[in-house]
Amino acid sequence: MNEYKILFTGTMGAGKTTAIGSVSEAAPIVTDVANTDLSLGKERTTVGLDFGLLTLASGDRIRLFGTPGQQRFDFLWKILAKSAIGLIILVDNSRSDPLADLVVYLDGFAEDLSVLPCAIGIGRLDTHPVPTLEDYIDILANRNQLVPIMSVDVRRREDVVLLIDTLLAQLEANTFGA
């Protein structure tokens, strides 16, 4: 049996807390507090970390951590990324510039991404079809980053499991990093 740590990141409201809650076996640890930032229309926001646990069919246990989204918490990004075996970046396609959002996390985790596998999940593509997955792939290609990217609804357990499986598959095939 192996134990892995996976880190979820992405903008506030992209669904990190929801994703971890969707797949965690035990009640997840949540550090959300009342949001006071009027520029972000959301009631509660993660200021510490999210934590959940998931046992895969193989018996492997995954420890799932989530970061706060806002850049003012970037000191935690580094701490939480320590000893992670992979990174999942969530993007909310309903925001004003989701492509720029993705770049914030590609840059913020650049060091980690040079040695860790990553999977990117784009949410709300059904209601907000632009930018398209191709637009994201172009951004990644321009940066020479080959990262699997998919449309997800993190409220659905199977979508989150697919993101995790995509990470683990890269680990097995050893096809990641810059």
Added chain:
Amino acid sequence: MDNTIRLPENVLAFARLELQKIADELEGIKVVVLATEDGFDIVSAVRDGSDPSRIAAMASSISAISTVVSEEANLGDSKNVIINTVSGFAVMQSIIRNDARLVLNAIANEKAVLAHVIYRTSHFANSLLTL
């Protein structure tokens, strides 16, 4: 930053005055920051060039993590968190008002006396609750 927290003017005035006094009167204080629970600085007194906005974010994270620890252990609400180091300490004091959930963070070097700082930060917290 456009923030939903609007502390009454008398509370803000008291906080400005009192934080400055804490910074001036207590030896070893580097910075004191009153922040929202989600990590925005509202009032601060800085003596060492610290960035109040970063301190506000860190205080918010530590307070939130302390809250889940105290809940998990059935210890009731967390009142304060102290980080004691070889060259000083940081005290984070929760202040839960009806109109705002706040954290006061005081950071001091080794010249400061922990008990004095805790006394002043708790006293500040109690005053904010009655104003």
